[in-house]
Amino acid sequence: MKTMKKMTVARRIHVGKLLTAGAACLLLFSGISDTLAINTYVRDLKGMSIPVQSYPVEASVVALTFDVGADSNSARIGDILLALRSHNVKATFFLTGSWIEANPRSAQAIVSAGHEVGQSLYTYRDTSQMSAEEVRAELERSDAAWTKAGLPEHRAFRVPHGEAKSAVAKAIRSRHAELIGWSIDAAPKTKDDAVHVFGRMHEGVQPGDILRMRVDQLSAAAVPGLLKSLRDSGYDVRSVNEMRGEGDRS
Numbered sequence: 001m002k003t004m005k006k007m008t009v010a011r012r013i014h015v016g017k018l019l020t021a022g023a024a025c026l027l028l029f030s031g032i033s034d035t036l037a038i039n040t041y042v043r044d045l046k047g048m049s050i051p052v053q054s055y056p057v058e059a060s061v062v063a064l065t066f067d068v069g070a071d072s073n074s075a076r077i078g079d080i081l082l083a084l085r086s087h088n089v090k091a092t093f094f095l096t097g098s099w100i101e102a103n104p105r106s107a108q109a110i111v112s113a114g115h116e117v118g119q120s121l122y123t124y125r126d127t128s129q130m131s132a133e134e135v136r137a138e139l140e141r142s143d144a145a146w147t148k149a150g151l152p153e154h155r156a157f158r159v160p161h162g163e164a165k166s167a168v169a170k171a172i173r174s175r176h177a178e179l180i181g182w183s184i185d186a187a188p189k190t191k192d193d194a195v196h197v198f199g200r201m202h203e204g205v206q207p208g209d210i211l212r213m214r215v216d217q218l219s220a221a222a223v224p225g226l227l228k229s230l231r232d233s234g235y236d237v238r239s240v241n242e243m244r245g246e247g248d249r250s
Contacts, residue, residue, distance in 0.1 A: 051159060051181030055243055057208040061236045063243040064091040064211050065182065067158065069124035070098050072215035074106040079220040081113050087227040091115050092180070092240040093215075094158035095151075097122035097142030104149040111152060116239040118156030118180060119146060126161050132171040139175055156180045156240055180240055182212035186226070187219065198222045201229060210240065 055063075066080065084091055093110050095117055100107050110117055121127070122141035130138075157176035159169075172179065186201060188194040205211075213219045230237055238246070 051162060051179040052210070053181045054183040054206075054210055055208040055246070057243065057246040059236070059246050060207050060234050061238050061243050061246050062205055062207070062209045062211055062230065063240045064089065064213070064237050065118075065158070065180070065240060066091060066093045066213050066215050066219070067120070067124070067160075067187070068093050068095045068099050068215050069120075069160075070096065070102070072099055073217075074103050076215050076217060076220040077103075077106045077109065080215060080223055081109065081115075083220070083223040083227065084115070085113065086224070087231070087237075089227060089237045090239045090242060091237070092118055092156060094118045094120045094156070094180075095146075096120045096124050096160075097138070097145035100142075100145040100149050100151070107149050107151060116154070116156065116241050117151060118154050118158055118240070119143075119176065120158050121160055124160045127159055127168045127172075128161075130168060132167040135168050135171045139172065143175075180210065182210045184209050184211045186211050187214040189218075191218065194218045194222055198226050198229075201226060205230065205233070205235060207235075208243070210243075 068077075093115055095107060095110075097120075107117070119142055121135070122138040122145070125138070127135060155178045157172065157178060158180050159172060162181045169179075184201070184205065186197055188197045201211075213223075227237060
């Protein structure tokens with residue numbers, strides 16, 4: 001329990017560092033006190049484009065998201081979709097352009113199941129190692145793959161690995177206004193990590209959190225238990241768009 005609490009505190013500190021610093025500066029000059037207004041303002045400050053990491057909601061709801069890249073197995077998509085359907089949950093899937101090109105039917109299966117789809121770059125590269133020109137080229141290739149697959153219009157975009165330097169962020173924001181990050185990284189890389197992360201996930205979750213998972217064997221195996229654990233703890237699990245609506249009503 002103590003270990004989990006330490007991890008939870010560390011996670012909150014890591015996620016909130018940049019927002020806290022930016023918000024403090026803005027408060028000095030603008031007097032803004034509303035949390036949502038501050039977060040929105042900081043995200044737009046000089047094109048910094050900090051991704052949304054959580055939503056201010058009163059209800060006990062969280063959003064479940066999946067990063068879908070070139071290494072995402074289509075068979076695991078089927079397993080995850082089945083688990084979500086069994087629990088009557090809608091989630092958000094962020095698709096890279098290269099994965100869409102290789103798996104157009106699986107991309108359509110996600111949409112047909114009623115889930116929200118958001119876009120990512122063409123490849124799941126770390127944008128901190130890319131120039132704005134490289135990012136624009138990836139965005140164009142991703143757009144082309146999206147259009148060719150006949151996927152629906154969308155609002156959400158996920159920056160691979162969650163953050164981007166200013167020039168790159170501006171290039172992305174020029175095409176996608178709503179960047180979605182996460183407040184809980186639930187994408188373990190080993191079985192031992194998976195046991196720890198998923199076994200006590202419910203203890204660190206707060207209303208409005210955005211959970212990030214991958215489409216791999218570990219995540220696919222963990223989804224049913226995770227959904228049950230969250231439900232048993234009183235949480236409803238939604239897509240990003242659904243949880244955004246909860247924030248609009250609060």
